[in-house]
Amino acid sequence: MKSAPTIAFDVRPSSWVVAAIALMTLAAGLAPWLSAVSSIGALAVTMLALALGAAAMRDFLQPRFVRIAFRDSGWALVDRSGDEREALLESHRRLGSWVSLGFCAGGSSHFRTLIGPDNLDAPTRRRLVLLLSRAEIVQHA
Structure with a gap:
């Protein structure tokens, strides 16, 4: 038998994936400031990107x-x-x-x-x- x-x-959780999430979140938060979006719009997009990135990081770090x-x-x-x-x-x-x-x-x-x-x-x-x-x-x- x-x-x-x-x-x-x-x-x-993989520390490499954690680092990638952090880098992508920072890039998404920085991107509107490097574009032609108004300051209010850039701030809103940055806050949204940081909130979504933080939620993704929390979910990934606490399976x-x-x-x-x-x-x-x-x-x-x-x-x-x-x-x-x-x-x-x-x-x-x-x-x-x-x-x-x-x-x-x-x-x-x-x-x-x-x-x-x-x-x-x-x-x-x-x-x-x-x-x-x-x-x-x-x-x-």
Whole structure:
């Protein structure tokens, strides 16, 4: 009897993505001041860009789920309070050394995460990529 592979890892935000969000927010806030928009308009667009950037940063830094696991029974997501929810793997993409995962955690609750070199160690990331490449894992999702 062949046993199914298992894997579990903590979800941590990528510092590279955090830096990219910060740079894009600053660029969006600066852009209206370098255009022909009036001062009032530039101020409004800057405030909106900073508010939206701050909200995106907050959501990214505080993910709903803090642990992902694949076991014999399928995928599971663990939230901050330690409650585990069964999940279906909706999508996965490999983007160079990055892996994007999309889950459906019951009903219309969706969770997406980006795994990269700075938020998951290389051996675990390699095991995840190998796990995702297996046809029975994708069908199990």
